Each structure stands twice: as structure tokens, then as C-alpha cells.
Amino acid sequence: MRILYLHQYFRKPSEGGALRSYYLSSALAKAGHEVELITAYNGKTYKTETIAGVNVHYLPVAYDNRFGFPARIKAFLKFSWQSTRLAFKLENIDVCFATSTPLTIGIPALLLKKFRGTPYIFEVRDLWPEAPVQLGYIRNELLKTVLFWFEKLLYRNAAKIVALSPGMVAGVKKYKLPVPVFLIPNIADCQFFQPVFTEKISTLEPFIISYLGTLGRANRVDFLLDIARICQEKNLQQVKFIIAGSGAESRHLKQKAQKLNLHNVEFAGHFNRKQVQKLLNRSAATYTSFDKIPVLQTNSPNKFFDSLAAGKLCLVNTNGWLQDLVEKNNCGFYADPHQPAVFVQKLLPFLTDATFLKTCQQNARNLAEQEFSREKLSRQFVSLFGQ
Incomplete structure (x- = not known):
């Protein structure tokens, strides 16, 4: 195919x-399919590259997490236009797979179906436009109406829909469309990430809590700085926080850390995969952070699943399925982000009991292997193209 x-x-x-x-x-390529993948990069010219058996087409459409909302919309529409032109030049496409965000990724898929009869599978990585509406980026009522209409149009015309969390599945199914919806969460790469469990605890050795990922408005990493402040006030000198990421809020967060005179926080910048692996090996725990907005409770953050694979204590600040995962599988805990003192209170037992910490870390790894392994979820995904 x-x-x-x-x-x-x-x-x-x-x-x-x-x-x-x-x-x-x-x-898909390993399963014998021929895959043409269209993406964007911050370059000047169109180029192609074969990556793991996939023919990747790079379109010159600049994008940065620091872009304001108008610049982001411009990038989305530019990519939509260029990818549509390229898609219609590719011959004999049997099926199209379009993964959001942004929602505009569905435009070339929809046009291919309308004018060439090519079926498409649509993947929902975020409930868009619900997310930017709740975050306050989209306020115009007419624009909201148009975007929600377009979302429903994309779902209705899809052959199948893939969603990354139970909340996203519910967000799609609320439209009550006769389209099958499949839950395939984010992936834990249990081959690349090998667990380094905590065998002993010493007040002389740092207890590292790492944050990995985007420093954006939706992530509200301010919450982690509030926790760091409480730890410093309580003289928990062994607890150290490493923030590895970049984004629009990076400057603000550094200024806040400086204003609070935090000596237990390190900003490490953007990490590549190997650097992420090394940091996780040093870390006892990871912190997954989102703003306290309902739609963000449905998120399926990839770094959370890296943390599971690496066997880390998983600390989360969102209600919903992430809270359920860590609590039901005893591999971490949830704490309300507006109550940093409660977070620190929940953390205290892990700072003194190495056996308790290691057990929770092992539970995280077991969850990754049993439910979210790359092999298991890849098989589920590939099977969609044979049904």
C-alpha cells in the first residue's frame, strides 16, 4: 500500500x-508499505530525505514555539497550501494519514478525498480548536463557529480516527458521527530508555526532579518553580530541579526563578534524545505540567511516556487520565498545582525511603512495557491500514 x-x-x-x-x-515502512511523509522545517528550500525507510519531503515553512498566534496561523496555512500542492503531485496514493495539530493538516487530506477519492485517517493529538479557545487565543465568536464546523467536517469525512487519550476519544465521539475511533496513546520506547532505579538515598546526593518539554503557555512550568520555592524554604537541599526545554515562556521562567532567588533550579535548554536519556538516568522523578484548564487534562505528553520507559517516579499536576495512570499503577502521584506545599508533603516519603521509591520506579517501567511499548502500539497502528 x-x-x-x-x-x-x-x-x-x-x-x-x-x-x-x-x-x-x-x-508502516517495516511492514512493507511505501510511505511518503510531508513535513516542514526551518530551511530555505524544498528537500527530501529517506529516514528509516520513509521518503520524507521537507517543505520550507518556518515555525517556532515563540511565535505569536498570528504568526502560527500564517505558518499553519502556508504549510497547508504547500503540502496540498505537493500531495497532488504524488501519484497512486492509496490512503492518507493526517496527524494534528494544527487542524489545518486536514485540508490536504480532505481535498485529496474530494477530488481524487483518496480515503484518509485523521489523528487527534490535541482537541483543536477547543484547546486554543479555552486558553484564550481564539475569542471571536464567528471564528470559533467556523473552526468547530471545520473540525466536525474533518471527522465526518475520515475513514477512521485515531485519538491519543480517553479524553480525546470522548471529545471526538461527542459529535456522534458514524466513524470508528481508535485509542492509540503515545509511545514508550522501552528499547532506547533503560531504567536506572534508585538503590539508595543520601542527603549528600541530589534528588533530581526533571521537567522535559516545551516551555509554553499551556505548560505553566511556573507551577514547578512554586514547588522549588517551597523546597528551598523548607531547606530540602537534596531536591534539585532541572528544566530541559525551550519555548515562548523560557525568558519569563528564568526571570521568575531569579526573582525568587532559587538556587535549586537549573535551566538546561533544549535537549536532543541522547541528552534526554542521560538526564533521565540521573533523575529520580519527572514532573509533567499543564495549566489547570479542562481541555489540557486530556493531553498525552510524549515526555511522560519517556519517563515511564526510563522507570522514573512520575509526578503530574493534571486531573484526568494521567492522574488515574500514576495512582492506579502506583508509579507516582498527583498534586494540585495551586497547592505546592501539598506536593512537597507528598514528596517527603520518597526522600527518605529508597525501597518505596524504587518500587514506584519499577511500577512505572512495568506500565510502559505492558501498556505503552513501541512494539505493541506500532502493531495496533499498522493494523489500521489492513482493516
Whole structure:
């Protein structure tokens, strides 16, 4: 089967970032499918590259997490236009797979179906436009109406829909469309990430809590700085926080840390995959952070699943399925982000009991292997193209 894979933010392992499309497109190629993947990069000219058996087309459409909302919309529309032109030049495409965000990724898929009869599978990585509406980026009522209409149009015309969390599945199914919806969460790469469990605890050795990922408005990493402040006030000198990421809020967060005179926080910048692996090996725990907004409770952050694979204590600040995962599997805990003192209170037992900490870390790894392994979820994904 000849498959067109559309993803504006495709990344390969050497670049870091979310690797879901790398995992899944390469799984399709390994299964014997011919895969043409269209993506964007911050370059000047169109180029192609073969990556893990996938023919990747790079379109010159600049994008940065520091872009304001108008600049982001411009980049989305530019990629949509260029990818549509390229998609219609590719011959004999049997099926198209389009993965959001942004929602505009569905435009070339929809046009291919309308004018060539090519079916498409649509993947929902975020409930868009619900997320930017709740975050306050989209306030115009007419624009909201148009975007929600377009979302429903994309779902209605899809042959199948893939969603990354139970909350996203519910967000799609609320439209009550006769389209099958499949839950395929983000992937834990249990081959690349090998656990380094905590065998002993010493007040002389740092207890590292790492944050990995985007420093954006939706992530509200301010919450982690509030926790660091409480730890410093309580003289928990062994607790250290390493923030590895970049984004629009980076400058603000550094200024806040400086204003609070935090000596237990390190900003490490953007990490590639190998650097992420090394940091996780040093860390006892990771912190997954989102703003306290309902739609963000449905998120399926890739770094959370890296943490599971690496066997880390998983600390989360969102209600919903992430809280359920860590609590039901005893591999971490949830704490309300507006109550940093409660977080620190919940953390205290892990600072003194190495056996308790190691047990929770082992539970995280077991969960990764049993429910979210690359092999298991890749098989589920590839099977969609044979049904």
C-alpha cells in the first residue's frame, strides 16, 4: 500500500522532540508499505530525505514555539497550501494519514478525498480548536463557529480516527458521527530508555526532579518553580530541579526563578534524545505540567511516556487520565498545582525511603512495557491500514 503521511512537525531521533510520527511511519515502512511523509522545517528550500525507510519531503515553512498566534496561523496555512500542492503531485496514493495539530493538516487530506477519492485517517493529538479557545487565543465568536464546523467536517469525512487519550476519544465521539475511533496513546520506547532505579538515598546526593518539554503557555512550568520555592524554604537541599526545554515562556521562567532567588533550579535548554536519556538516568522523578484548564487534562505528553520507559517516579499536576495512570499503577502521584506545599508533603516519603521509591520506579517501567511499548502500539497502528 502507498501511504501519504502528513505531519507538520515530524522529528527524527537526532533532533529530539516528539518522535511518534517517526515511530509510526517507520513501522508502516517495516511492514512493507511505501510511505511518503510531508513535513516542514526551518530551511530555505524544498528537500527530501529517506529516514528509516520513509521518503520524507521537507517543505520550507518556518515555525517556532515563540511565535505569536498570528504568526502560527500564517505558518499553519502556508504549510497547508504547500503540502496540498505537493500531495497532488504524488501519484497512486492509496490512503492518507493526517496527524494534528494544527487542524489545518486536514485540508490536504480532505481535498485529496474530494477530488481524487483518496480515503484518509485523521489523528487527534490535541482537541483543536477547543484547546486554543479555552486558553484564550481564539475569542471571536464567528471564528470559533467556523473552526468547530471545520473540525466536525474533518471527522465526518475520515475513514477512521485515531485519538491519543480517553479524553480525546470522548471529545471526538461527542459529535456522534458514524466513524470508528481508535485509542492509540503515545509511545514508550522501552528499547532506547533503560531504567536506572534508585538503590539508595543520601542527603549528600541530589534528588533530581526533571521537567522535559516545551516551555509554553499551556505548560505553566511556573507551577514547578512554586514547588522549588517551597523546597528551598523548607531547606530540602537534596531536591534539585532541572528544566530541559525551550519555548515562548523560557525568558519569563528564568526571570521568575531569579526573582525568587532559587538556587535549586537549573535551566538546561533544549535537549536532543541522547541528552534526554542521560538526564533521565540521573533523575529520580519527572514532573509533567499543564495549566489547570479542562481541555489540557486530556493531553498525552510524549515526555511522560519517556519517563515511564526510563522507570522514573512520575509526578503530574493534571486531573484526568494521567492522574488515574500514576495512582492506579502506583508509579507516582498527583498534586494540585495551586497547592505546592501539598506536593512537597507528598514528596517527603520518597526522600527518605529508597525501597518505596524504587518500587514506584519499577511500577512505572512495568506500565510502559505492558501498556505503552513501541512494539505493541506500532502493531495496533499498522493494523489500521489492513482493516
